[in-house]
Amino acid sequence: MLKRFLVFGLILNSSLVISHSSFADTAKLESVEMKRDRGFDYLDVYTSGWSEAKGLLLENKLYIDFPGTVIDKHFKVLKKKSKRIYEIRAEQKNKDTARLVVTLKKNIDYDIVNVFGRNKTVVEIGDRRNGETTRQFAWETKNVKKKAAPLKPVKLAPVVSEVKDVSLRHKTIVLDPGHGGDDPGAEGRGSAPEKELTLKTAQACAKLLREAGATVYLSRNEDRRSNLRDVVDFANRAGADIFICIHYNSSDSTKVTGSETYYYNPISRHFAETMHEAIVRGIKEKDRGLHRVGFYTVKYSNMPAVLVEPVYLSNDEEYDLANSSSFRERLAESILKGVKEYFRSRVR
C-alpha cells in the first residue's frame, strides 16, 4: 500500500514540482492542454487509463477530480493566455484521486465531457450567464418592504424509531420554503409555481431530517406569504444550528440550467460547500457553482445558512423535474446528506 502521500503541483507560469511518487494499479493524470475556440476556453486533460472526472465549482475555484488516478511524475500543463483562468495546478486529493484546481479570474459556466475509450476529458469553460441574482435581489427588496401576515412557523419534532440512524439528534434546523400567498415566485411551463414547489421540497426535507433525529421548523407550512425579516428573526430566536432557504431559479434564457448554492457569512462557508457538493452529486444537474452573495436571509441569520436553487423553472426539462415528487425526493435525500456530512465533518 501507499505509505507516503503524493503531491505534485504545477503552476501555469512556473512549473513547480513539490514531490511525487506513483502507484502501480491506478491511472496517471498526465497532462492538461489549454485551447481556445469559439469564445470558450477548453482544457483537454489526458490520463493513462479511464477515469470519470467530476467537477465542483466553489466560487473562484473549479475542482476537477479524477477517481482512480494519481499524478504522473511528468505531469504538465500546456498553458495559453486566458481571460478566465488564472492558474491550473494538480494536487493529490487522497490516495486514489488526483485533482485539478483551476483558479478563475471571473465567474464562469463549465461542462465536462469524458471521452470514453480515449482517456481524455474535455472541460469547456465559458462566461457565466448572468442576471439571476439581480432577480432575487429585486424580489427581496420588494418583500421586506411589504407588510405580511404574522409568521406562522411550524415545529416538527424528531421522528425516531429504533432502526433509524439518529445522527441529527439534538440538532435544530430551520427550513424556509421561499415565497407563498400572493407571491408565487418564479413560474414555469406547468401550473405549479415556485411557492408550491419550495413548500413541497421543504416538507420532503423535513420528513427525512426528522427521521434522522432533528427538530425541524418550517417558516411556513401552508400557502402563506412571509416577510423575510420575520423569517430571519425567527431562525435566530429558534436557536437553529443551521438554516436552509429553499428556492427554485429562473432566467430570461430558457437554456440556462443547473444547481446554484448561495451563502454570505464566513461561518456558513463550510456548510455551503458541503451542501452544494451534496446537491450537485445527488441530483446530477449542471453545476452552476457556489456563490457568495448577500441575500437577505443568509446575510442576517446568526447560524450557518444557505440558500439553495437546485434547478431552473424557466427551463422546461428542469421545471418538469422540480414538479415531480421523485425528483424532490432525490433532492431531499441530497440535502439530508449535505446536512449529515456537515455535522459529521465538524465533529472530526
Ligand SMILES: [Zn+2]
Ligand atoms: Zn425564489
